[in-house]
Amino acid sequence: MKFQTARPVAGITVYQPGKPIEEVERELGISGSIKLASNENPLGPSPKALAAVQRALGDLNRYPDGGGYYLKRALAKHYELTPEHFVLGNGTNEVLELLAHAFLDPGDPVVFSEGAFIVYLIVSQLTSCEMRTAPMRDFTHDLEAMAARVDERTKAVFIANPNNPTGTAVGEKALRRLLERVPERTLVVVDEAYCHFAHREDYPDAVRLIPEFPNVVALRTFSKVYGLAGLRVGYGVAHPEVAAAMERVREPFNVNSLALAAAEAALEDREHVEESIRVNDVGREFLVRELAALGLPFVPTQGNFMMVEVGDAKGVYEALLREGVIVRPVAGYGFPRHLRVSIGTPEENRRVVESFANILKK
Ligand SMILES: *Cc1c(COP(=O)(O)O)cnc(C)c1O
Numbered sequence: 278m279k280f281q282t283a284r285p286v287a288g289i290t291v292y293q294p295g296k297p298i299e300e301v302e303r304e305l306g307i308s309g310s311i312k313l314a315s316n317e318n319p320l321g322p323s324p325k326a327l328a329a330v331q332r333a334l335g336d337l338n339r340y341p342d343g344g345g346y347y348l349k350r351a352l353a354k355h356y357e358l359t360p361e362h363f364v365l366g367n368g369t370n371e372v373l374e375l376l377a378h379a380f381l382d383p384g385d386p387v388v389f390s391e392g393a394f395i396v397y398l399i400v401s402q403l404t405s406c407e408m409r410t411a412p413m414r415d416f417t418h419d420l421e422a423m424a425a426r427v428d429e430r431t432k433a434v435f436i437a438n439p440n441n442p443t444g445t446a447v448g449e450k451a452l453r454r455l456l457e458r459v460p461e462r463t464l465v466v467v468d469e470a471y472c473h474f475a476h477r478e479d480y481p482d483a484v485r486l487i488p489e490f491p492n493v494v495a496l497r498t499f500s501k502v503y504g505l506a507g508l509r510v511g512y513g514v515a516h517p518e519v520a521a522a523m524e525r526v527r528e529p530f531n532v533n534s535l536a537l538a539a540a541e542a543a544l545e546d547r548e549h550v551e552e553s554i555r556v557n558d559v560g561r562e563f564l565v566r567e568l569a570a571l572g573l574p575f576v577p578t579q580g581n582f583m584m585v586e587v588g589d590a591k592g593v594y595e596a597l598l599r600e601g602v603i604v605r606p607v608a609g610y611g612f613p614r615h616l617r618v619s620i621g622t623p624e625e626n627r628r629v630v631e632s633f634a635n636i637l638k639k
Pocket residue numbers: 316367368369370371394437440441468470497498499500501506509510511
């Protein structure tokens with residue numbers, strides 16, 4: 278190519294999203310497909326968020342509230358913190374990028390797991406960091422192994438809790454042990470995109486650890502339980518000094534006005550959140566039972582998705598597509614024998630189980 282890219286670019290692979298329904302149906306000439314590929318809320322957004330979007334439509338000629346004043350104020354109230362603890366992003370993905378811009382220099386060591394959410398790898402590559410990866414244990418972040426890779430120079434440790442794509446979560450004791458072991462200057466980024474779905478008793482709330490450990494950055498999103506993935510809005514919760522550094526590298530209007538309005542309304546709609554959690558609990562229990570009955574091993578999940586061991590993942594993925602069921606291959610995460618299946622509505626869950634059964638029969 279005659280254009281020379283910046284140094285890190287050549288090593289970066291484009292992020293592979295779940296296939297959109299329209300694309301699959303066009304390619305295979307089928308209709309009535311379901312998508313269980315991107316861990317989206319199967320119930321849709323909160324009706325209150327939709328109403329807020331409607332109200333905001335008339336002001337689309339205006340720039341958004343650049344500092345996110347109202348959403349930050351709502352978040353501050355929700356968490357009983359000050360607005361200075363929050364950084365808003367065009368999805369949590371952008372918050373991760375802001376963090377990299379604000380804190381990472383080329384060559385800085387960062388630590389994450391081999392089977393962790395891929396965006397940690399992408400932002401580390403983008404900033405030419407020295408990536409120190411730790412193997413997982415039972416599909417779970419091995420925080421001891423991760424802590425062992427941290428030294429005085431290490432700028433950040435990334436922990437998805439629950440992790441995507443494995444669905445596993447670490448407990449409070451293990452997380453505290455890691456926090457006590459790493460230097461005070463090393464940021465420990467705890468990505469809690471799926472925190473609402475975690476059901477283990479000792480699941481730690483990273484936001485609550487910030488007063489005690491000011492190096493903790495908790496990440497949350499409106500894309501999952503709140504059902505607003507299409508609008509792109511997420512946030513970081515951090516010590517105000519950490520948040521202020523990220524604010525400095527943020528573009529002026531990074532979160533759009535519809536997303537700001539929807540997020541504020543969604544945060545208040547606790548009923549929708551509770552119903553979404555309930556539907557996920559029911560779906561998870563159904564899938565656990567039915568997959569076991571089919572003899573398909575799976576990784577027990579704390580999220581709204583499940584990694585199922587199918588063997589020939591590519592073949593089963595394609596067979597599922599022909600059945601009109603879109604799931605997510607995870608070979609790129611180092612799991613070539615598994616597929617990741619999002620937990621859907623009861624009807625969608627029945628459909629995916631039926632499709633697995635049909636494929637196993639062949
Ligand atoms: C889905 C997901 C997010 C959320 O990303 P957004 O950019 O907010 O949509 C963050 N972390 C993990 C681990 C995820 O799976």
